[in-house]
Amino acid sequence: MKVLKFGGSSLANAACFERVSEIILTNAEAASIATVVSAPQGITNDLVALTQHLNSSLIQNSKDCDLAETSDVESTLRTIERKLSDILANIIARNKALDKNSLCAELENLIVRLNQLTKGAQLLSHCPESTSAQILSTGEKFSVAMLNGFLSAKAESVSLIDPEKFLTTDARSAEPVADLKQSKRLFKAHYSGLQSLAIMPGFFGVKPNGETTTLGRNGSDYSAAVLAVCLDAQACEIWTDVDGVYNADPRLVNQVQLIEQMSYHEAMELSYFGAKVLHPKTISPLAQSDIPCWIKNTHSPQAAGTLISNSSNGAESVKAISNLSDVAMINVSGPGMKGMVGMAARVFSTISQADISVIMISQSSAEYCISFCVPGNEADAALDCLNQAFELEIKNELLEPISVRKNLAIVTLVGDRMQQQKGIAAKFFKALSQAKVNIIAIAQDSSERSISAVIRDERTDDAVRTCHQNLFIKRPSIDAILIGCGTVGKELLNQIKKQQPRLVDENIALNLVGLANSRKLLLEKNGIDLQTWETALESASQSFSLDAINQFVSDANLNNPVIIDCTSNDDIAKQYKDYLESGYHVVTANKKANTAEISYYRELREIAEQKQRRFLYETNVGAGLPVIDNLQGLLRAGDKLKQFEGILSGSLSYIFGELHKGLSLSEATLKAKELGYTEPNPAEDLSGLDVARKVLVIAREAGLELELSDIELEPVVPEELAALTDGEEFVARLPEFDEAFQQRIDQAEKDNKVLRYIACIENDCCKVSIQAVDTSHPLYSVAEGENALALHTLYYQPKPYVIRGYGAGAAVTAAGLFGDMLRTLSWDLEH
Known part of the structure; x- marks a missing residue:
């Protein structure tokens, strides 16, 4: 039957x-x-x-x-x-x-x-x-x-x-x-x-x-x-x-998972610490008689349900997380506790005689204090009966006044196999720390089937969600906050949208939770709709600030927040230190931070290491080319940079290639601008300052402590033109320089050479200049928007290590940022 x-x-x-x-x-x-x-x-x-x-x-x-x-x-x-x-x-x-x-x-x-x-x-x-x-x-x-x-x-x-x-x-x-x-x-x-x-x-x-x-x-x-x-x-x-027993309270966690099978012991631990669908009294007689118990859904009879029996299935070390709210903690402490036989027995005998249930016990190793939890509605009665029982001890200061702390909760991990798995407690407490939840007391039974932490009741939701994410969701996540919705930012948003199916197949969650431009900030903990982000951002009422983001990340309880900077803004770059200190990974195409004062450059790396956050800037040099990553790999392997030559600007690579097809400098520049290769104001490209910043990044990565002012820089156009801040004015005036520049082109072609805009590092010095190179030079054939870098190192000589590919356009830059974003996953998984 x-x-x-x-x-x-x-x-x-x-x-x-x-x-x-x-x-x-x-x-x-x-x-x-x-x-x-x-x-x-x-x-x-x-x-x-x-x-x-x-x-x-x-x-x-x-x-x-x-x-x-x-x-x-x-x-x-x-x-x-x-x-x-x-x-x-x-x-x-x-x-x-x-x-x-x-x-x-x-x-x-x-x-x-x-x-x-x-x-x-x-x-x-x-x-x-x-x-x-x-x-x-x-x-x-x-x-x-x-x-x-x-x-x-x-x-x-x-x-x-x-x-x-x-x-x-x-x-x-x-x-x-x-x-x-x-x-x-x-x-x-x-x-x-x-x-x-x-x-x-x-x-x-x-x-x-x-x-x-x-x-x-x-x-x-x-x-x-x-x-x-x-x-x-x-x-x-x-x-x-409900369909059965879940591994967390579905009212608190969206992605709860049904437990197909669990042992009697797991069920009793889970129900004792708050699972509403079960009660330990129910399981105990069934366990004694070895009668299997099924939890099934009346409204969905075909669902498999949860089987509770003498055995547990699967290899999960942690079966579930439960939470018990409205708990009070009683603290009995004082010098009379230490070494006095029978004090603990008197405490719990008094509580038992008052018919009060003790939920959890924690005692200090010095025997100075016994703390135990009771239901919140029984706290006052517990305090009264203990004060009566220990009236003399309190009066003679053998015990301190008995205290009660209300409005607490107990969060508990449950699983038969936890004792077979190392590091479960560490993961549990790290998750609570990540949720910024203070632990008031802890307890673990001798069977190691459960680990409990007492926390403030108001933090229960955050604690359960974060623990569930860290211990049960086998899906690494990125919570992206993108700053800058210009050409590169829009392209990155398009790539995120296109890549979502592939990321799902690879079990990766990439959620765009924040989006900011120069005027507004849009935040959405469940993810911004990539179809309607422009309308949503325009309707946002909040302005960008670190305080606003910090409050949002805290409230939304994000696990792996990453700030992506798609701007070239100085003020944003100066905040990287604050971002890293606040616990964000930073992914950036903005070169301003890495080319600021050398002291700031070093400080960013020190904070990133201290806070165990990623600071990634592959797109600072070569757009989507793996320049920084390869250079860092060589240096970690003991190599040393001896000399460097490179074409580091995709826009100038394209312009200089067009010069030898018969176009003037102004014509080639205008064509590059129309193709989207240059900045809106091409003076920023032809000033050469962007290339100077890139070669400075490489120099600093190689260990040279240089400032931007140390770079010997030859701009493509006279400083008078390079200093123009109005793009239309620059384009209008650029033809004035065509004739003078054509003379350099003619001379190079007469010598069977071509002009290239090259950055060099040699003898611990950096130089950016226009050079005429012949067919034997490794950068001779680089044109049409390509970047190319020749690294002469201890390991790579006399033939250099060459990295070459397209370095112009929003698509490759966005792809580089996308790759850096995914690299934040490895850090999250390893730690």
């Missing part, structure tokens, strides 16, 4: 009752079925409110108060009657074959009995515990009557099981525990001849003296477990409104 238990959400309305009856009948085709039911959703809450109103009215002395509370009792009674009547009416309306008279009579009997119990308590001026239990079990009895009507209408013979005849508990009232041996004996005595279908109301049983008692939180689940033990059932199925 199998036991099926259906919770309140599975019995919320007429359609739910129909669905449950179908599930029962489908299962009955393969095995005998005993069904345990809860009250319809919300009904138990109303019944609890009724008992509370009863108790309030009976302890009041004021006549006015009595009248007010009596009104509340009557109102609540009418609410309960209306809700149950509405469910019955809908059931009858939808199912004409049901025995309407019988069902109506059942409801009438329940309402009459509920009124009798209420009136009796009012006449006694006392609501006994057994009376309260009978009131609270009304909902379950209604569910049994309705379900019996459905099954009987299918010509099925149904046995009704009364838990008051066998389900015996201990004498405790708060969380009573079933006496399994006695319950099993009584069950066999009363129910030896059950039909193939049986129904039992959950949530209540009887004390040893025969009084009705409720079974506490998740009492119906516990009823089902006890019934399964009494029946020696082959399985117990808990049917609810």
Whole structure:
């Protein structure tokens, strides 16, 4: 026989009752079925409110108060009657074959009995515990009557099981525990001849003296477990409104994963520390009798669910993360604690006598302090009983005043295999640190099945999400914040959009969460829509600032934030230090930071190393060519740069190539501008300053401590033209220089040479100039927007190490930035 238990959400309305009856009948085709039911959703809450109103009215002395509370009792009674009547009416309306008279009579009997119990308590001026239990079990009895009507209408013979005849508990009232041996004996005595279908109301049983008692939180689940033990059932199925047990609370985490199978121990740890779908009391009797338990979804019966049994599947070291809120921590400390035998026993004996549950214990190694957690609503009672028990010790200063800290939560990792895996605790605490969550106390059981951390309750959401991301989501992520929406920035956005399918296939999450231009800042923790980013940015009301980004990253709890600078802005470059110190990777095409003062250059690298952040700038030289990466690789391998020659400007490479096709300097420049190879103001290209910055980056990477002013620079055009800040004016005036420049072209061609704009490093000095080179020179054939670099090193001589490829245009620069962004993943995964 199998036991099926259906919770309140599975019995919320007429359609739910129909669905449950179908599930029962489908299962009955393969095995005998005993069904345990809860009250319809919300009904138990109303019944609890009724008992509370009863108790309030009976302890009041004021006549006015009595009248007010009596009104509340009557109102609540009418609410309960209306809700149950509405469910019955809908059931009858939808199912004409049901025995309407019988069902109506059942409801009438329940309402009459509920009124009798209420009136009796009012006449006694006392609501006994057994009376309260009978009131609270009304909902379950209604569910049994309705379900019996459905099954009987299918010509099925149904046995009704009364838990008051066998389900015996201990004498405790708060969380009573079933006496399994006695319950099993009584069950066999009363129910030896059950039909193939049986129904039992959950949530209540009887004390040893025969009084009705409720079974506490998740009492119906516990009823089902006890019934399964009494029946020696082959399985117990808990049917609810979710597909099974998840590895985190789905209300806090979007990407929760269903746990297909877990052990009894894992289930008990998980439920003890806050998993709502389970309760440790439910699992314990099933574990003792080795009865497998399934958690299944009433609204999706075909879903596989979660199996809880004697074994756990898979290789996961951590099975789930749970969170328990509204916790208080009691601290008992003082010199009298150290070395005094029996102090811990006295503390917990006092708490036990007050019937207070201890959730977690942590003790200092010096024995100076014992800290333990209790439910938040029991904190004051715990403090009172401890102050009474240790009054003398506190008075004589053997103990410090006992303190309580409220509004806490416990976050717990659970998994049978955690003891077999090194570093789980380190990953757990690192994740909490990443979420900027302070740990108040920690505890780990001797079996190493669980690791718990006490934190502030208000930080629970951040803690759970970050721990889940770090420990369960096997998908490295990049949270990109892009600054600059010009030509390169737009191209990078296009590439991100195009590459998303490939990234998904490679299990990489690249989320554009921030976008800024010179005026506005757009932030979206779930990712900016790459189809409508321009409209969204234009509608943004926030302006760009590091404070705004920091607040956003903190609130959104981003794991791997990366700032991508697509500008050439000095002010942005000067903030890299702040970005790195705040925990961002920095990816940049902006050369201003790497060519600022040498002290700032060094400081950026020191901070990046200290904060374990990436500072990546491959596109500072050669656009998308792997110049910096190759140079750094050579230097790490012990090589040394002896001499360098290179064409480092894609725009000037194109212009100088066109010169030898018959175009004048102004014509070649205008053509390059129209193709998008130059800056909007070509003076920035022809001044040569951009090339000077690039060769300075290479020199500094090679270990030369040079400033930009140390570069010997020959501009392509006279300084008068190079200094023009208006692009249109520059283009208009450039033809004035064509004739003079043509003379250099003619002379070079006469000598069978071509002009190239070359940057050189030799004898620890840097020079940028126009050179005439012949066919033997490695840079002779470089044109049409190509970059080329010849590295003469200890390892590469007399033939240099040459890197060559296109270095002009937004596409290659954006591709270089894209590659640098992906390099931030390796750091995140390694650490």
